[in-house]
Amino acid sequence: MIILYEVLLVPTSVLLLLLLCAAWSTWLERRLLAVWQDRLGPNRVGPMGLLQVVADMIKIFTKEDWIPPFADKALFVIAPMILMIMTLLGFAIIPFSPNIQIANFDNALLFILALSSLSVYSIMLAGFSSNSKYALLGAMRTAAQMLSYEVFMGLALMGVVIITGSFSLNDIVAAQENYWFILSQPLGFVLFLIAGVAEIHRAPFDLPEAETEIVAGFHTEYSSIKFGMFFIGEYLGVIFISALITTLYFGGWQGPVLPPIIWFLLKTGSFVVFFILLRAAIPRPRYDQLMRLGWTVLLPLTLLNLMLTALWQLTLGF
């Protein structure tokens, strides 16, 4: 019975809940953007427009699933799947609460870095297999952006690892029992946040799909459910990065009074809202400016953060 619970029930319900959350975060984004932009947003379908998501799903499932004749069919079909699978796999190691976690293993953080590297393939393959110029430009931008930002995303995480002495997320959460790592790793947090936005290419780092420049970037040629996968994949990415920030810097599920899972959802939710706010507020830098920022400012800062943490740990730690 316990095995059944652990092997089947938890993963399935987490998966379903995640997909639903990702779907409804599209509603959340549209409503919140509307609030900040002095307009209404989708408010017609169901109470407060909550069923808009259902309507959108029906629409996206019934659209013609068109593969352009000039595209490389196999890669074109596989690309969106890779993104979905990689993002969903990432959630496997997130400790949602003390007893809700699909897999706990020691090198969880390395696993996350590996997954985020793999998801770059999805976007590059989508861009190249579409055989369209806008998609190609999008893919070129993605490759450069994600590869360079991954470098210091990993390095920013190392600060937490040094303090905890472990790559396991459970250990990291447990180590934050007395104080959250945002207090000891403020710079690391800011850097990880920036790298996180760049990794999931959300505004203002949405250059791979900058619609005013390269139409829709890497997914220009996608339609129907394959487009839907990229779309939901993006929101899954937002939730994933938010969950990761919560786990690494904000004590994960820990918190007084309320049950752990509520704390986790509250913290994660507020970061999702923060990502949406970013999109409403900030314009987009140019591609080369983004690269320059990454390599000349953020990378040295990350290294500095790493050295300071190590120094602190060596002198004051035990």
Added chain:
Amino acid sequence: MTIMTKEMSAIPTRTLKLGLTLAMLPELEQLLGDEAIEQKTADNILTLWIDKHQLIPALSLLKSIPEPFNFLFDLYAVDERLRLDKALLPAKDFTLVYQVLSIERNQDVRLKVALEDNEHQASITSIWPSANWYEREAWDLFGIIFDAHPNLCRILLPPTFQGHPLRKEFPCRATETEPFTLDDDKLAREQNALRFNPKEWGMDESSADNDYLFLNLGPNHPSVHGVFRIALQLDGEQIINSVPDIGYHHRGAEKIAERQTWHGFIPYTDRIDYLGGVMNNFPYILAIEQLADIRVSERVECIRVMLAECFRILSHMLFFGTFAQDVGQLSPIFYLFIDREKLFSIIEAITGARMHPSWFRIGGVAQDLPQGWHIMMQEFVDYFPAKLDEYEVMVMQNSILKNRAVGIGKYDTQQAIEWNISGVGIRATGLEWDLRKSRPYSGYENYQFDIPIAHNGDAYDRCQLRVDEMRQSIKIIQQCIDHMPQGNYKADHPLTTPPRSDRSKQDIDTLIQHFMNVSWGGVMPKGESSFAVEATKGINAYTLISDGTSSSYRTRIRTPSFPHLQMIPTMAKGLMVADLIVILASIDFVMADVDR
């Protein structure tokens, strides 16, 4: 020697502000000798008919004298074959008109060259690079061939088009032609014409070490503001070369003007710069009033100025929002649209329409201002400046936006003049040139306002200037509210169309006039009249040639956006695709204004 038709000499012209005679240009007089023939026009622009071989020396001279006529204001053709008073002019089958302007002298010279059908004319692209598109347009619409032109091909019409539509024999209505069919052969021909061949666009396919990427930006692209296409030759994301392709929004407005009555063409003008509303009526109406010597009351002038400034704000607001949006800032456009709605509701209360009120009339405006107009207007004038300050902080002081826009798409005053740039585009380079100040019309001399200028001539300055201009427009509107003169909203002139309704319901003479004007159309006196105003996007001018009938013989619409787009390749060379988007946004063009 001066030729004047009886009708022309009978026109009492308005007071001369720019009165220039050939005697005042001794160098030109010497060059032309006795051969030049001066034509009297209602606008009092020095108009000279010269021999086609004298054209290039004359233009070169005008461009090189002290205080030069170095701004190629307009270049267009006229089909003279059906002119009624042709015998009185030295015209042949076609006329090419070159209007050059001196900003320092604040004067114009119009040179006319008469050509037989099929007669060639030497291109002036070696003197002005901006003549390129104008000559292509003249070839496209009239079939006049320019020798030594670098790329004489279709510009407004598709490459497969047959005929030259502004020729008088070309049918104006679809019902005059055979029904349209698209058989397989024709379809194949059309499809074949769409094939992109870099060589035809003057681009190399590869350099010594790599192949170029050719990107077709538009005609349907989120950031080209309408149907505008740019063929890009890219090395990575760097622009090696760019070639604008226009004409997707061409509706033949100049041809339609030859068919509509003088009055009936007013709504078409609204749709030239479709964000400009009554600002488009302005030069057209003023050109007609100048031609017919209709004098309007101060109240009419003030109402016109107020409405025109409202539309300047409306157009700049949209520009401001889309500029931020094109740089990736998603929110300002919504705030500005909400504020535009507020102003549109005032426009609606006054004119009954929103974007295209077609509200100016020959000799006045359509209606008097409604009761309580000043309360609504005052509310907006009090409300908007504070909001504008807020938006300015949000957009103009954003460091990411500054990084994107400062130093991008930069040119200096000299280049701007070479390329025929007017409006904010030239003021951003430090030249204080605004027709509202230099040639005040409709009583602009009575208002206190400044002309904002900047000095870097880049995308950021162009955006900043439009923000500053909105403040000045608010200032003008405030003065209109405070000092709106009393008077009639229509002139007591037989050509006022339609005449004042209280009169036409009272006396038979006005009723007859009303009936004639709305059934047949008012008959404007013979002559030629051109009027330029400082429109939302630069200088907009209408040149009207009247043969003494109920519609115009030739209507030339000089729009600012047309030359502005021609400068894009110069501005974008060597920059990135993302910079091109910022440049496009900063030009503030409307494709309807380009293609007409």
